[in-house]
Amino acid sequence: MSPDRAHAPDRPVLLRGGTVVTVDAARRVLPDTDVLVRGTRIAAVGPRLPVPPDAEVVDARGGIVMPGMVDTHRHLWQTAVRGYGADWTLTQYFVWFYQRYGALFRPEDIHAGNLLAAIEAVDAGVTTVVDWSHGLRTTEHAEAAVDALRSVPGRFVLAYGNIHRPPGVWATSPGFRDFARRHFPGSDPLRFQLAFDVTGDPVFPERAAFEVARDLGVPVTTHAGVWGVNGDAGVRLIHEHGFATELTVYVHAASLSDESYRLIAGSGGTISISAESEQSAGQGYPPTRVSRTHGIPVSLSMDTSAWWSGDLFSAMRATLGADRAHEHLRAHARGETITRNALRADQVVEWATRGGARALGRDGEFGSVEVGRAADLVVLKHDLAFPLLHPHGHIVFQAQRDHVHTVLVGGRVAKREHRLVGVDLQAARRAVERTVEHLRRSIGEAAWQEGVDLPV
Structure with missing residues (x-):
């Protein structure tokens, strides 16, 4: 079959003979194992499964079959x-x-x-992304964001935000x-969230936005513990006013007190660690150690491609290294x-997969290779x-974007076979070129060049 040919949605898929990294509760690794997909679900996992007569067979021998990765915080725009x-x-x-050119x-x-x-997320095996979309100055911008996400075959959560107006x-x-x-x-956190930060102002001007989220039945994802920007006061306000839930995701959470971590743990909230970002931009040190100390669930994210990589292999490496x-x-x-x-490769792989599903309230639905789970899979x-x-170690330290076969x-x-299916990459290239041309023209060439090394 041509790699570019679309897959019939009702046709089974058999991933044949790979090393299956299940990310189940026991973090089992199953060598020379098949995974059968029927419809949208994993139908069977085991050695030498019978091949349905109409199945598409993917030769996974010599490779790894793992759950699709989940990024809980990426500014896609x-x-x-x-x-x-x-x-x-x-x-x-x-x-x-925020101040000059985002508008x-x-x-x-x-x-x-x-x-x-x-496109780059799916290409890198990231099957679910929370689009922390804080550039939505108007609903026309939001319409454009949704339209783009719906044109690519991945799971995307629009986390609606607007950095240019108070939430x-x-x-x-x-x-x-x-x-x-x-x-x-419908109130589905796998489709829609609100994304905004809490300044720590004791007046709590963000209350109205939290109330809207509660009315819509969707969670809030918030940057917290960002050095010099927001800290313990914001976390305390969220909790004191009753808006902290098990679906609240605290992005970075890298410079907080033990009391704030205790509050997050007590409410069942999760932390999204962006280790490349935290190490480079200075939000604080990636809070992997304190998350273990306080028993706070963790997911991983890569933050923004304006700086860093667009895959979670880099995020896993940066997290474990930090x-x-x-x-x-x-x-x-x-x-x-x-x-x-103390921190092992299998734990970091779990954070990059099942940890993200847990943060979205979907642990048990996807994020692991188990019968009945959604068939979000990567070869x-x-x-x-x-x-x-060492399959877990291989994923963290050896794998790269070009290793993503299926x-x-x-x-x-x-x-399929290292090539995206049903994606017009040239159209995406032309659209981005038009955006860059617009920005350079609007900003002016001198200011554009200055932006590479922006003075403050």
Whole structure:
């Protein structure tokens, strides 16, 4: 079958003979095992399964079959300027997007960034992404964001936000309410969320936005514990006013007190760790150690391609590296040597898959390779990916985007033999080129070049 040919939705798929990294409760690894998909679900997992006569068979021998990865915090719209801010500080990022040029993004520019970002996510085996979409200045921008997400075969959650107006203003506007009820009439956190930050102002101006989220029956995802921006006061206000739930995701949570971590743990909330971001931009140290100390569930995210990579392999590597570096430095300060790593590769793989499903309230629906789960599956296979001795470690330290051989989302083949299915990449390229041209023209060439090394 041609890699570009679409997969009939009612046709079974058999992933044959791979090493299955299940990410089940026991984190089992099953060598030389088949996975059968019927419809949208995993129908069977086992050795040498019978092949249905009409099945599409994917040769996974020598490769890994794993759950699709889940990114719980990605600003998709900013992918239109991918790599532009590689040397920025967090302050420079705020200056560029929040204070100066973020407002120049038209609806078609939001569409272009979302389209490219959604494509690159699926290409990298990230089957579910929370689009932390805080560039939605108007509902026309939001319409463009949704249109782009619906054109790509992945699971995408629109986390609606607007960095240019207070959340208590935009979330209570009639236009927003109308948009939410037209596109997301049911309260499903796998489709729609609200995305905004809590400043810590004791007046709690964000209350109205939380009340809107409660009325719509959807959760709030919020940046918290960002050094110099928001901290313990915001977490305390969320809890004191009764808005903390098990579906509240605290992004970064990297510079908080033990009391704030206790509040998050007590409410069942989760932390989304963006280790590449936290290490580079300075929100604080990735809170992997404190999450273990307080028993807070963790998911992973990559934040923005304006700086960092668009895959979760890099996020897993950065997360594990940051945790181990921190533990070594703590030990050195005591004159000791670490002889056994606390955070292991299998835990980080779980954070990148099942941890994301848990954060979205969908643990048990996807995020693991088990019978009855949604068939969000990835086959990692590459001519140079041998020997395969430690599957979890291989995923974290050896795998790359070009190792993603096959991707299924809800049983639909979205990538086959390293090639995306049903995606017009050239159209996405042209759209992003138009956005870059618009921004350069609007900003002026001198300011555009200055943005690469933005002074503050």
